[in-house]
Amino acid sequence: xxxxxxxxxxxxxxxxxxxxxxxxxxxxxxxxxxxxxxxxxxxxxxxxxxxxxxxxxxxxxxxxxxxxxxxxxxxxx
Amino acid sequence: xxxxxxxxxxxxxxxxxxxxxxxxxxxxxxxxxxxxxxxxxxxxxxxxxxxxxxxxxxxxxxxxxxxxxxxxxxxxxxxxxxxxxxxxxxxxxxxxxxxxxxxxxxxxxxxxxxxxxxxxxxxxxxxxxxxxxxxxxxxxxxxxxxxxxxxxxxxxxxxxxxxxxxxxxxxxxxxxxxxxxxxxxxxxxxxxxxxxxxxxxxxxxxxxxxxxxxxxxxxxxxxxxxxxxxxxxxxxxxxxxxxxxxxxxxxxxxxxxxxxxxxxxxxxxxxxxxxxxxxxxxxxxxxxxxxxxxxxxxxxxxxxxxxxxxxxxxxxxxxxxxxxxxxxxxxxxxxxxxxxxxxxxxx
Ligand code: SF4
Numbered sequence: 001x002x003x004x005x006x007x008x009x010x011x012x013x014x015x016x017x018x019x020x021x022x023x024x025x026x027x028x029x030x031x032x033x034x035x036x037x038x039x040x041x042x043x044x045x046x047x048x049x050x051x052x053x054x055x056x057x058x059x060x061x062x063x064x065x066x067x068x069x070x071x072x073x074x075x076x077x
Numbered sequence: 078x079x080x081x082x083x084x085x086x087x088x089x090x091x092x093x094x095x096x097x098x099x100x101x102x103x104x105x106x107x108x109x110x111x112x113x114x115x116x117x118x119x120x121x122x123x124x125x126x127x128x129x130x131x132x133x134x135x136x137x138x139x140x141x142x143x144x145x146x147x148x149x150x151x152x153x154x155x156x157x158x159x160x161x162x163x164x165x166x167x168x169x170x171x172x173x174x175x176x177x178x179x180x181x182x183x184x185x186x187x188x189x190x191x192x193x194x195x196x197x198x199x200x201x202x203x204x205x206x207x208x209x210x211x212x213x214x215x216x217x218x219x220x221x222x223x224x225x226x227x228x229x230x231x232x233x234x235x236x237x238x239x240x241x242x243x244x245x246x247x248x249x250x251x252x253x254x255x256x257x258x259x260x261x262x263x264x265x266x267x268x269x270x271x272x273x274x275x276x277x278x279x280x281x282x283x284x285x286x287x288x289x290x291x292x293x294x295x296x297x298x299x300x301x302x303x304x305x306x307x308x309x310x311x312x313x314x315x316x317x318x319x320x321x322x323x324x325x326x327x328x329x330x331x332x333x334x335x336x337x338x339x340x341x342x343x344x345x346x347x348x349x350x351x352x353x354x355x356x357x358x359x360x361x362x363x364x365x366x367x368x369x370x371x372x373x374x375x376x377x378x379x380x381x382x383x384x385x386x387x388x389x390x391x392x393x394x395x396x397x398x399x400x401x402x403x404x405x406x407x408x409x410x411x412x413x414x415x416x417x418x419x420x421x422x423x424x
Contacts, residue, residue, distance in 0.1 A: 010346045012316065014114055014137055018154045038346075041137070048140040052150055 004033040009066065013041040017049050020071070024055060027073045032058065035069045043067050050074075082250040083107045083197040084232070085188055088150060089286045090138025092267050092279045093203030093235060098146055099274060100234040101201055104251045108201070110150040111191055112139035113184050115159040116315050117287040127339045138280040145276065155187060156312055163289070164308050168211075168220075173295035175287065177212035178220065185225035192230070199230045199245045205267075206236045206260040215239075235259045235267075288319065297323055300424045304328045304368075313350065317365070320344065322385075323424040326377055330368035331424065334385050351401055354382045358395035361386020376410060383412035 006023045008016035016037045023033055035046060040062070046069045047057045054074035061068045086098040088110035101108050143150035162183045166176030181204075188200045204213050204221075212221065218240065222231045229243040237246065237256035246253040259266050271279060288294040297318045302308045304325065317333055321340050325331040332354075335341040341363045344353070352366040352375075364382045366375075375398055383394035389412050399405040 014112075014118075014139075014152050015154070017137070017140075018114060018152050021152060045137045045140055048137065048144055049150070049152075052140065052143045052148070 002031055004031065006033055006035045008035055008037045008042070010038055012039050013045050016042045017045045020046055020049065021053075024053075024071065024073055029073050029075045031073045033071050033073070035071065037067050037069070038065060040067055042069065046071070081105055081107045082199070082245070083109070083192075084199050084201045084245075085192050085195075085197045086110050086148075086201040087184060087188055087203070088112045088139045088142050089203070090142055090280050091203070091286065092264075092271055092276075092281065093205060093208075095142045095145065095203070095276060095279060096267060096270055096274075097201050097203040097234045098142070098148065099276075100256065101251070102146060102148070104255060106251065108146070108148050109197070110139065110143045110146075110148055111188055112150060112152045113155045113159075113187060114152055115163075115180075115287065116156045116312050117163075117289050119287055127337060141280075151191070153187065153191070155183075158187075159183065160310070163310075171211045171290065173290055173292050174298055175211075175289040175295075177209060178217055181212045181221045182224040185221055185227050185231055189225060189227045189230065198250065199232055199243070200227055201232050201234060203235060204233045206239055208260075208262055232256075288315075294318060297424050300325065300331075304331070313347065317344075317347070317367075321365075324381060324418075324422050325424050326381065326422050327374065330366055330370045330374055330378065332378060332381055333365040333367065334382075335362040335364070348399065349401065353399045354378060354396055356383060356386045356388055356394050357397045357407065358393075359383075359386050359388030359391065361388065376408065377413075379408045379410045380413040381418070383410060384415065384418065386412075388412060389415070 006019060008019045016039060020035050027033060043060060050057050050071055056072040056074060057069060058072050059070040084101050084106050086094060086108050088094045098108050140150060162176055162179045166179040168178040171177050185200060192200060206213060206215050206218065222228055232243045232245050234256050236259050238253065238258040239260060245251045301314060320343055322334040322336060323331060324334060335344050344363050344365055347365055354364045354366065355361060362385050366378055370378060379396040379398065382396050388394035392411060393409050394412055395407055395409050397405060397407050
């Protein structure tokens with residue numbers, strides 16, 4: 001399974017969400033993408049976006065300055 | 078079974094767009110939300126930046142609305158094309174630099190492109206006649222429908238019964254009788270309806286959906302255009318207008334002074350693009366310098382930087398100056414006395 005990384009550092013919400021959305025559209029169901037952000041608002045917004053759009057948050061890590069959110073792309077309908 | 082008709086609802090995050098989308102869901106329409114990010118939107122940013130706001134929940138209201146309704150939300154980055162709307166609005170500005178009428182036309186136009194690309198049938202907005210002085214008047218609502226190109230594919234469920242029939246109503250996709258006839262600035266009917274639906278905790282932005290309705294913000298934007306000598310901006314510019322204290326001692330240079338640790342961190346992300354200054358001998362804020370500064374200007378800037386730090390009463394303060402070309406130096410100066418800073422310097 002391919003594992004992708006998305007650099008959304010130094011972007012303020014909702015830009016990290018928009019970048020995640022753009023990245024996820026290009027991926028197939030089951031693929032995994034790790035999003036790195038510096039805006040801690042992403043810890044709320046990206047999981048909310050995933051719940052709404054049917055993707056799964058596998059892991060969220062708060063590393064102080066950076067937060068890393070790992071997403072598994074859901075089935076498209 | 079026939080497929081349900083599909084509507085794209087413009088979701089700002091406020092109560093009206095929430096209710097408009099809900100009315101469509103109640104009629105069995107498949108609804109997905111679109112939220113346009115112009116760069117000026119009043120969303121989490123400033124909360125995310127200022128330390129004092131750190132414990133407030135940082136939720137994105139458009140996402141919250143979509144989740145409450147159980148619909149998908151597409152956030153669309155329109156930063157670039159939106160510039161034309163802000164820089165040259167054909168219908169002019171509102172009370173501040175808010176080009177509401179052009180803005181609405183632009184957004185509905187973008188939504189039209191979106192429904193065409195995605196096979197949706199019509200567009201829904203939460204507009205209410207007479208709610209906003211510029212864009213939501215009986216005479217300007219047709220302007221939005223016409224100039225956006227959406228025509229009768231644009232349905233406003235909250236006031237549709239006061240407006241001419243649209244295609245979704247004519248074709249029987251939605252029942253006009255079950256749409257509303259709200260008008261005016263009174264928010265009570267919406268609040269009652271929200272209660273009826275059990276919606277709580279919705280956002281109620283005071284002025285409007287974006288920073289352009291804010292007088293202090295608009296003043297800073299106007300100052301930027303005037304002193305740069307051209308009406309232009311990029312995303313960094315408009316983000317920075319939301320942060321810090323802005324002081325312009327001369328037309329060619331403006332200082333952006335962090336007000337707390339959160340802003341210090343945020344501004345430090347811009348050190349490559351801007352000259353930055355801070356005190357090394359005393360505690361104090363990080364300051365960005367926007368503009369071109371010669372040695373005399375840098376000294377003036379350094380004296381101001383010292384004034385905003387804990388060395389303000391010291392005889393000498395050592396300021397580190399880091400130019401945006403990568404070079405840096407230190408300068409020992411005497412802080413500028415508070416009473417020597419004219420009020421007009423504060424933007
Ligand atoms: S308040 Fe801002 S986002 Fe809302 S219509 Fe006016 S210009 Fe557009």
